[in-house]
Structure formats: structure tokens, C-alpha cells
Amino acid sequence: MGKTIAEKIIGEHAGRDVVAGDIVVAKVDVAAVQDGTGPLAVQQLEKMNLIQAKNPERTVLFIDHAAPSPHKDLSNAHKILRDFAKKTGVDLSEIGTGVCHQRLVESYVNPGDILIGADSHTCTSGALGAFATGMGSTDVAVGIALGKTWLRVPETIRINVNGEFKEGVYAKDLILYLIGKITADGATYKALEFGGETIKKMSMSDRFTLSNMAVEAGAKTGLIEADETTKAFLESRGRGKKFRAIAPDEDAVYEELIEIDASEIEPMVSAPHTVDNTSTAAELAGTKLDQVFIGTCTNGRLSDLAIAAKLLEGKVRHPDTRLIVVPASKDVYLDALAAGYIETFIRAGAAVMAPGCGPCVGVHQGILGDGEACLSTQNRNFQGRMGNTKGFIYLASPATAAISAIKGEITDPREVL
Amino acid sequence: MESELKGKAWKFGDGISTDHIAPGRLFHLRTNLPELAKHVLEDADPEFPNKVRKGDFVVGGRNFGLGSSREHAPTIIKLSGVGAVLAKSFARIFYRNAINVGLPVLICDTDQIEDEDELEIDLSAGVIKDVTKGIELTFSPLPDIMIKILSDGGLAAHINKYGDFKLE
Numbered sequence: 001m002g003k004t005i006a007e008k009i010i011g012e013h014a015g016r017d018v019v020a021g022d023i024v025v026a027k028v029d030v031a032a033v034q035d036g037t038g039p040l041a042v043q044q045l046e047k048m049n050l051i052q053a054k055n056p057e058r059t060v061l062f063i064d065h066a067a068p069s070p071h072k073d074l075s076n077a078h079k080i081l082r083d084f085a086k087k088t089g090v091d092l093s094e095i096g097t098g099v100c101h102q103r104l105v106e107s108y109v110n111p112g113d114i115l116i117g118a119d120s121h122t123c124t125s126g127a128l129g130a131f132a133t134g135m136g137s138t139d140v141a142v143g144i145a146l147g148k149t150w151l152r153v154p155e156t157i158r159i160n161v162n163g164e165f166k167e168g169v170y171a172k173d174l175i176l177y178l179i180g181k182i183t184a185d186g187a188t189y190k191a192l193e194f195g196g197e198t199i200k201k202m203s204m205s206d207r208f209t210l211s212n213m214a215v216e217a218g219a220k221t222g223l224i225e226a227d228e229t230t231k232a233f234l235e236s237r238g239r240g241k242k243f244r245a246i247a248p249d250e251d252a253v254y255e256e257l258i259e260i261d262a263s264e265i266e267p268m269v270s271a272p273h274t275v276d277n278t279s280t281a282a283e284l285a286g287t288k289l290d291q292v293f294i295g296t297c298t299n300g301r302l303s304d305l306a307i308a309a310k311l312l313e314g315k316v317r318h319p320d321t322r323l324i325v326v327p328a329s330k331d332v333y334l335d336a337l338a339a340g341y342i343e344t345f346i347r348a349g350a351a352v353m354a355p356g357c358g359p360c361v362g363v364h365q366g367i368l369g370d371g372e373a374c375l376s377t378q379n380r381n382f383q384g385r386m387g388n389t390k391g392f393i394y395l396a397s398p399a400t401a402a403i404s405a406i407k408g409e410i411t412d413p414r415e416v417l
Numbered sequence: 418m419e420s421e422l423k424g425k426a427w428k429f430g431d432g433i434s435t436d437h438i439a440p441g442r443l444f445h446l447r448t449n450l451p452e453l454a455k456h457v458l459e460d461a462d463p464e465f466p467n468k469v470r471k472g473d474f475v476v477g478g479r480n481f482g483l484g485s486s487r488e489h490a491p492t493i494i495k496l497s498g499v500g501a502v503l504a505k506s507f508a509r510i511f512y513r514n515a516i517n518v519g520l521p522v523l524i525c526d527t528d529q530i531e532d533e534d535e536l537e538i539d540l541s542a543g544v545i546k547d548v549t550k551g552i553e554l555t556f557s558p559l560p561d562i563m564i565k566i567l568s569d570g571g572l573a574a575h576i577n578k579y580g581d582f583k584l585e
């Protein structure tokens with residue numbers, strides 16, 4: 001019987017043939033925590049008397065959610081991570097280095113790996129053909145110490161995407177469209193596997209955007225074949241040797257097949273307070289915005305900033321709309337600087353912040369006021385997400401975000417493209 | 418872990434996210450769980466932290482616990498004294514985390530339960546009695562592996578006991 005990508009990777013790591021539904025103990029290649037979940041992981045390791053890391057060179061502690069620290073309690077939480085890194089020799093990704101998921105794909109995860117991360121968007125690395133999934137602090141703590149975890153092999157929903165995007169439509173619009181269609185729990189306990197001509201032609205950066213949001217449909221991971229595009233990406237990151245082709249068998253057994261025609265998708269927006277509350281940008285046009293945020297593990301990469309910079313070049317934000325830009329990583333920041341994008345943003349009236357999560361999770365750097373609306377390129381818009389239950393968050397692509405910042409209201413990017 | 422639980426139901430709607438349970442604005446309290454627990458679920462119901470009593474139940478709708486991987490969410494529900502969370506369905510990471518921290522999570526038809534109903538739950542028999550309504554509901558059994566972790570008192574306790582996964 002043919003195998004899905006998930007079955008192949010988990011089988012290799014469990015040392016036996018597996019099918020969806022099996023429960024196995026599997027080897028973990030990469031384990032990661034961030035500053036919101038890592039301190040609890042360290043405390044759990046102390047409780048278990050396991051201050052150790054099985055693979056220190058592939059264990060990473062990220063300081064990205066509250067970076068730099070806005071509060072003394074968080075500064076103390078960061079100390080717990082720094083101390084643990086010193087004791088065990090694991091990697092510490094300091095403030096200024098970037099969002100965990102971007103750093104993981106840039107420097108740690110390879111096709112065929114199992115990555116467990118104490119962050120729900122760990123599924124981002126699935127775009128490299130790795131089984132990457134989010135778990136809680138204790139699960140990842142055990143993974144760090146013992147180099148293994150238990151997994152239920154998920155059923156897979158195959159998403160086939162064919163056709164060309166219309167102008168002004170991007171990977172972000174595709175994933176918002178899909179989640180609107182299958183809903184926020186449409187893929188709970190399942191893996192998503194993206195394929196088809198559109199995905200084959202898609203850049204790595206856009207593939208990361210798709211996989212990143214798999215969890216917003218409840219999925220365990222969002223897998224994409226490791227192909228020539230993956231190889232070129234790994235080469236660009238000095239890890240060409242780590243490439244191996246990963247693909248499902250042609251007769252793989254899927255729980256469900258979803259066909260999407262990319263040419264039918266419009267620029268999309270998720271309205272408050274759920275990701276599956278989707279409309280087209282045109283339908284929500286005119287909604288006044290107090291803040292626009294471009295960045296995050298979903299859309300803070302160089303190609304995202306390039307799209308936004310092109311639209312903002314020579315323009316300024318609407319006087320009533322604040323604009324925040326946060327490159328996803330230090331390397332993205334440096335490349336954006338060299339390309340002139342950062343200057344464009346600053347001249348357009350943006351506050352450009354250090355690489356990290358920025359205002360995405362409501363800890364710092366752009367908390368909403370009562371009744372305020374923000375359009376963000378991030379992946380979720382739950383009530384209270386940006387630090388205030390009385391705030392309203394809309395999700396969209398970098399193009400929609402940039403145009404909307406200029407107009408001060410939600411705007412279909414095709415109005416100017 | 419006790420297998421017979423008794424308490425009041427506190428009803429919530431569909432799609433209660435980890436941001437409702439343990440919001441990002443309280444990020445700095447994550448290393449102080451008893452303090453964070455004083456705010457449990459307050460963004461869904463500001464009165465909840467005051468009215469919840471030891472042994473009570475959180476009763477949600479569809480996709481309870483969606484969102485972040487923060488284990489702090491089920492941990493502070495447990496710290497607030499809640500005996501179990503009942504919902505029509507759970508988000509994957511929350512479900513797994515709840516078992517890891519020793520908080521029973523039960524999938525059942527919660528439409529039949531109303532706010533402040535008195536419930537009696539027999540975990541091993543798989544039965545929920547709504548004493549107020551005089552009805553009985555059943556819940557889907559947990560996978561064996563989760564029963565094992567739960568009965569050991571959570572994942573940390575399980576690993577402490579065996580030094581490894583011992584899941585057969």
C-alpha cells in the first residue's frame with residue numbers, strides 16, 4: 001500500500017512500517033522551544049531530573065516572543081533559558097536573531113527530519129518535507145532530554161492546487177481561502193499535504209506561508225514534497241548536502257482529496273475573531289484601520305517585504321494608520337536593508353522593529369487600544385491576541401497590508417496593481 | 418487520580434482559544450502559574466476565576482483549546498481546581514497537553530449540559546451524570562496511551578517513574 005509523506009517519515013523514525021492510526025515512539029531530530037514555552041520545559045526537566053539534551057547541536061531555545069524583554073518577569077524567564085543553554089550546550093537564539101520558525105528553516109531543519117517544537121506554528125518546517133509539529137512544554141522537554149517522542153500517525157488530507165494566481169493573489173490568500181473552506185477544525189489530528197502544479201512552481205518562501213498556517217485548520221503539520229526548489233533553498237543556506245527528495249507514493253492513501261483552482265482565488269481577509277471567518281478584501285473594503293503590521297513567521301520573509309516595499313515606495317502611510325514592520329530574522333533584515341526596503345518602510349512612516357514576533361502575540365511592540373482595528377500579515381486573529389480583548393484583528397497578505405496602510409482602510413490590492 | 422468527580426458545570430461556547438484561557442497580555446506571568454491561574458479563562462468570562470470551585474467542570478463546545486501550544490492553558494485550568502474539561506471536540510495540542518498535565522478531557526455532546534448543572538462523572542465507567550437534568554451522557558474513551566500517562570499523573574511523572582516512555 002502506498003504511503004503518504006507523514007507515514008514515510010514517521011515510519012523511518014519508528015524503525016518500522018506504519019500506517020495512519022498507529023501509535024509509535026519515534027526518534028526526534030530537532031527539538032525547539034521559545035521564550036513563552038521554554039522556561040516551563042526547563043522546569044519540567046528539573047522536575048524529572050533530566051538536565052540534559054540528547055542532541056545539543058540540534059536543540060534550540062529561541063528568545064523571540066518577548067524580544068527584547070518588556071518586563072522584569074520575562075527577563076528572568078529569559079535567564080532560565082540562557083542558563084539551561086550554558087549547562088547543556090544547546091543552541092540559544094538571542095534577541096535580534098529572529099522568529100523561531102524562520103530560524104528553524106534557515107538553519108536547522110532538513111527534509112525527512114522529525115521536528116517537535118513547543119510552539120503551534122512548528123508546522124512551518126513541514127514545507128521542507130519534514131514532519132514538523134507543535135507540542136507543549138513537557139512533550140518537548142522529554143524530546144530534548146531523550147531524543148524521542150510518541151506520535152499517532154495522522155491521516156492525511158491531500159490538497160491539490162492547480163492553475164495560476166490572479167494578479168494581487170498570493171500564497172497567503174490561498175491558505176486563508178482553504179481555511180475558510182474547511183474551517184478552523186477541518187483538519188484536526190490530521191496532516192495536510194500540499195501538491196499540484198501551483199505548489200510545484202511556488203517559491204520556498206510561499207510554501208512556508210502555507211505550511212505555517214496548517215495548524216489554523218487544526219492540522220498536526222503541513223507537508224510539502226522536498227524537490228528541486230527545496231534543494232536550491234538548502235544550497236542557499238549552505239545545507240545543500242542535507243537535501244534528499246521526499247515525496248508521497250503515487251498510490252498513497254488519503255483520507256480526503258481537496259482540489260483547488262488557484263485562478264479562482266481573490267485577495268482574502270480573515271475578519272475578527274477567527275481565522276476561518278474569511279471574506280474577500282473587496283467585500284471588507286472601507287473598514288478603517290488604526291494599525292497595519294507586516295511581519296511574523298507567516299509573512300515576514302524577504303519576498304514578503306519586497307512586495308510591501310514595492311507598493312510603499314515613494315508613498316506614506318495614512319495619517320490615522322500606524323505601520324509596523326518586523327523582518328522575520330536577522331538575515332531577512334540584512335537582505336531587506338541591502339535591497340533598500342527598510343529605507344522605503346521608514347520613509348513611508350513605518351516603525352521598523354528588531355527581528356522577532358513583534359506585536360503578533362500581544363506581549364509588546366504594538367498592543368491595540370480599545371476598539372482599535374489592525375490588519376496584520378500574521379496567522380491568527382483570536383480575540384485578545386494582540387494584547388487587548390477589545391481589539392479587532394484582520395489577517396491578509398503583505399500586498400493587501402501595504403495598500404491598506406496607505407489608504408487607512410482595508411483595500412483590495414488590485415486597486416493599484 | 419480519582420475516577421469519580423463531582424461538581425458544577427461552567428458553560429462556554431465554541432472555539433475557546435488558548436488566548437481566552439491564558440492570554441498573551443499575561444505572558445510575564447507564565448513563570449508564576451498560581452498567579453496566572455487567577456486569570457484563567459477571564460477573557461472568555463471575566464467572572465469565571467471568582468466563581469469556579471474545586472471539582473467544577475469547564476464545559477465547552479466545538480474545538481476547545483485551539484491556538485497556541487502553551488501548556489500553561491490546561492495547567493492553569495487544573496490549578497483552578499477544575500476536575501475535567503468537557504467539549505464536543507478539542508484542538509490537538511491542547512488535548513495532548515491536558516493529558517500531559519493530568520487534566521482529564523472528555524469528548525461528549527455538551528449541548529445537553531447547561532450552565533451551573535450539577536455533574537457526576539465516573540472516569541473509568543465513561544459516564545457523565547447530569548444530576549440537575551436527570552440525564553446520562555457517555556464520552557469516547559481515551560486512547561490507551563493517554564490513559565497510561567493520565568493514570569501515572571501526567572507525562573513528567575510517567576518519565577520520572579520509568580526513565581523513558583513505557584507505553585505498552
Ligand code: SF4
Pocket residue numbers: 065099100101119121296297298356357358360361378379
Ligand atoms: S510570529 Fe506570531 S505566530 Fe509566529 S511564532 Fe511569533 S507569536 Fe507565534
